[in-house]
Amino acid sequence: MRKQSEHLFKIGEIAKILGVTRKTILVYEEMGLLTPAVKDEASGYRYYTADNMTQIRAIRSLQTLGLSLAEIREYYYDTENLDRYLDRLMDLRATLDRNIHLLQLRATKPGDLSVHRVRLPRQVCFCRRYQCTDAKDAAIKLRDTYIAAARTGKMSMGSRMFTVRAGSSCKELDLLCCIPVSEDFVGEERMEFAETSALCIYYRGAYEGINTAIDALLAYVQGNKIQATGGFRCIYLEGPPNRGDHTEDYITQVALPFSENSGGCL
Template sequence: MKKNPNLYQIGEVINIVGAGVTRRIILNYEDLGLLVPAEKDPDSGYRYYSADNVIQIKSIRTLQSFGLSLKECKEYYYDKSNIEKHLHRLMSLRDTLDRNIQNLQIRAARDSNLAVHTVLLARGVYFCRRYKCADTKDAAIKLRETYIAASKCTNISKVNKMFTVRHGTEDSSNDLLMCIPVEDSFYGPERVEFAATKALCIYFRGPYEQLGTAINELKSYIEKNNIKAQDKFRSIYLEGPPQRGTNTADYITQVAVPIL
């Protein structure tokens, strides 16, 4: 079969796409039903690919870079009955990417920026336990214990972040509700659903013992601008010991308060 001048051989496709794509990867896409060559020589077995094929390979690689498995990529293209599920999956990945970009921007700053932001806190289901902690160290232990308890009961959410809700009236209050994000299917006694809500927040970079600085700044902003708080202060843990170890100066916490 004479090659159509508008088609590409597999080696040409590899050169165009780049980014680590190999012959084996392309053939694997075909085996999984993700890709169908424009033409295939029945005698030699040579494959010929169209420009659309090349664009599709690039698209598959992009979806993989977002964290989708090849099975999920196939569902994304060909499963028309579960569009909402695939849309939710991609939106979750987008939100995770946005948070990672935000964390990098905060880490790039030399000092904590106590600027106040208006945000939308996402809806989520959480495994929650309330403790009166002796101090910040004890609170960290209780949060870890709550995480372990939640992981033994159900699946931890890959989208939302764990947080604590500060009860009491003092800035130093260690009366805390520990909230571990879990999947919606969890219905144990510790289940608490938090609705999506508008909030004010400060992204604080530094040790947990100094979170009172951000809380005081938020309180002052609310009072100065005559804003009505809808709920208690939350400390949402974006990056802490799992990512930064004992380098507490690089911990990133979103201190937020829902507002009306």
């Protein structure tokens, strides 16, 4: 069968134009996500329109966001559960926003102690308190808390673990180790943290040097007569799981909640 119109494209042309494989296009058809404009049953030749190209690009975009082909099919054709798909896409957007933010933070230079104003979200956490001897001991205690939280089956995948300095001195390693969990977690380790304004420094470097950022943040708060409303939080953005022994690339958000009614801040 000859190509019937200049407005139709063969599968090989579509694959080349869009940078996909023929197999990918055929899989989309098998999943019911794509129907060729013309299909010659005798020869098996398929012809596609510009609209089909738009469909393929849309499917690829949703795959890039993290949706499976089954989820994409439901997204297009399941009109009964639209709220579920909206929530899923909102979660994916939040993940993308976090990753974009993290990439921006990776540009932070060692020694940059710039102070930023942020909003810390409301969180429910699995928490345990420890008296730690040093940064290495603190890392071990945080890992132990993480393992215990994971065993509850309620750990939140979208939020970062953190520690709070519970002692009266910023030099003490009296730490509350906090692992975000789902709202329905129930247990003696459950603690809730309200949404709050905070000042923070994105510290790049080994954990042993975090006090440098804490000291700088404390000096800023005292110099501007700002009233702190909680302990220093160390929120672990980049660390050993994906940076290994390259401690110079660790990124920790050192944050201090403050009252909006105090002093002159950022």
